[in-house]
Amino acid sequence: MVTCIDVAVAGGGPAGAFTARELACAGLSVLLIDPATRRPRLEGLGERVAQLLIAKGLGNALGAASDPLPRHVTWAGLTGTANGERLVRRHVFDEALRRAAIEAGAQTRQARLGRILSSDEQQGVVLKLTTGEEIRARLLIDARGRQTSTAQRLKGPQTLAIAGLATQAAGAAGTHVEATPEGWLWVAEDPGFGRWLQISVGADDLVGAGQAALRERMARFLSQDQLAGRFSDLVFQDPLIARSAGLVLAAPRLKLPVIPVGDAAVAIDPLSGHGLFWALSSALSAVPSVLTVLENVEKGSHLATRFYRDRVVETFWRQARTGRDFYRLETGLSGNPFWAERVSWPDDEPSHPTVFETSLHKRVVVESNRLVERDVLVTPQDPGGVAYVAGIPVGDLKPFFPSSALAQPPPGAPSPALKAAFGWLESRGLLHGSLSRTKQQQTKTRETA
Ligand SMILES: Cc1cc2nc3c(=O)[nH]c(=O)nc-3n(C[C@H](O)[C@H](O)[C@H](O)COP(=O)(O)OP(=O)(O)OC[C@H]3O[C@@H](n4cnc5c(N)ncnc54)[C@H](O)[C@@H]3O)c2cc1C
The missing domain is CATH 3.30.70 (Alpha-Beta Plaits)
Structure with missing residues (x-):
């Protein structure tokens, strides 16, 4: 007998368990496949992860972690106590997240994904588990961590x-x-x-x-x-x-019907302390991709592919360069082979490039838990890009840009949201002269597709 479901999730670490829980909460039929064979071990858990879990109603998973503890650092000739981190018992933590997925309605199988028997963007996947069971799913979330088997990989020093x-x-x-x-x-x-x-x-x-x-x-x-x-x-x-434990871009391109999350997408170097945050945040961003693709495979596939590429590839390069800079701080050791390799990879580009001019881009963003294409404004103050100002899509504010043909202010008093948006545009030098109190807008906005 073949089990048919909306989404199969292979791997019940933090990324897989959290994705399964969120998809089940969104009303989909979900099957979480994991062998549940973790050995006890400790990892550090940062406050961003703790806050995310609490915000998602999963504060009880923090029962597997200590309170924030002092972190003593001996690095680059300096000794000091830096930001605190919690110590998390990973085997207990992962189990708590898997339980949360079950409570949200996900089914589970204590097994491994053995083989993907067939995979087609329109038809979905047919999977064979190590127990012999066959599963048919419209989408597969690959959350097998570093054990995933993708052919195209980009690696730093291992x-x-x-x-x-x-x-x-x-x-x-x-x-x-x-x-x-x-x-x-x-x-x-x-x-x-x-x-x-x-x-x-x-x-x-x-x-x-x-x-x-x-x-x-x-x-x-x-x-x-x-x-x-x-x-x-x-x-x-x-x-x-x-x-x-090296940084790996495991799956640079999205090939539906498979969506990689966590380490199966980008495996993070433990030095960054970013692994658990990435596992959970990549799981969260898989949810709108799944919902959009299931509603309309063709349109959803185009949006999900771009959204995935922007997030995953950018995360890999930012992590690579941030890690390199951290190794570079340790100048006294750079003559040793371990350090020499890591201070020179991947290149000399800055980890957070400086933005000198304002530009407008078409990007895929999340709106009401679905993927949509929107105008995104990138400014020197907002290098990551802004899609909404005071809840208004940036695209709707284009008529008020200095470069627009607006001759008159809009009729009537602006709504509180529009007023707030005008204030923001003005602070960026982007409000049309006829609306601005300062009348000093010189900025040209470059528009890109
Ligand atoms: C040595 C080391 C130390 C680290 N320390 C930290 C730290 O202190 N803080 C931090 O934030 N991050 C740390 N990380 C990173 C962190 O461990 C990972 O980023 C995180 O575990 C990724 O979660 P994941 O769910 O993607 O993958 P994983 O946690 O690896 O989970 C993958 C799951 O898939 C299952 N699986 C594998 N194959 C199959 C299959 N065929 N079928 C079904 N299931 C399968 C596995 O059993 C496992 O449960 C560290 C990493 C390493 C290597």
Whole structure:
């Protein structure tokens, strides 16, 4: 028997579980497929993630995380305590998000997606699970994380993260990040979980294979002079966990009926601390894509493809350059192979390009949980672009731009929203002279398709 549903979600990590929950809340029939085989581990969870979860009514998932803790940093010759981060027990956190998906109405299968038997933009997908069950779905959300199998990938220098739980009890709750010649170290002290230690080294810097190789690499890292024997008595409880950790643009192009989210779209370098936020925010932006495509495959496909490309490709390059700048701060270590590779990739472009002139673009944006094409105004003050001012689409404000043929102000008193929009346009030097108090608009607006 074949199970037929609107959307199948392969992978029940944060990206997949959250997408499944949001789609089920939107009234779709959803099947979440995950083997539920996570090993206990700790990660850092930033306040943006906490706020997003609370805003989405998922504050109870924060039960898997500590309160914000101090984060001690030894980097670029400086030592200090920076922004706090929460310590999250990922196996408990992911389980809480999967439960939220079920409560919202998603079905689940404890299995793996084995094969995609057929895939067609109009007809959808037919999937074969490792249990032998076949699933027919109109769309597939690929949330298999770094285990996804896309052929086209763009990668930076590849990092291997080796981590484990120490037998020693945790010290005072908090985290510590430290740059060393061979890579960087993250120590998380969680009195209820233990002392978690993670090193990040070059992926090709491992001699041999298996646990013996991981233990040898960990011991070699911890014996560096800089660490001055601080970890000489450390013993690990369980087998060490090794994970690939470099930045990867896993799926640069959207090929419907498959929509990648989270690490399956862009796998994030843990140094950024941005991975969980990206997992949840990319899940959120998949929802309008799904709803738009299901309403009209042809039109929706065009919009979803552009929306995906703008978000995913931009995220990859911004993360690549922000990461490079962070590695560059550590000037004292740049002669070591791990650092030399990372300070020169991907290029010398700024992570946030400066915008010098105002321009108008056609972009795909989200409106009422659907994708639509709108005019977006990019200004030196708003480099990310603005599609609405005081709730009014920027396109509707074009008649009031300095370059328009407007001869007279609009009749009658402007509504409060229009008044607010005029104030905003004026602050950008973009209000027609006949409406402006300052009458000094010189700005030309370049229009692009
Ligand atoms: C070493 C390391 C440390 C990190 N530390 C942090 C940190 O401190 N803070 C932070 O914000 N981010 C951190 N990250 C990044 C963060 O872990 C990821 O960005 C996040 O887990 C991505 O979520 P996801 O749901 O996309 O993928 P994942 O969490 O990888 O989830 C993928 C899911 O898919 C399932 N799956 C795999 N194959 C199949 C299949 N065939 N069928 C069905 N299911 C399948 C897996 O079992 C898993 O449940 C770290 C990453 C690494 C590698």
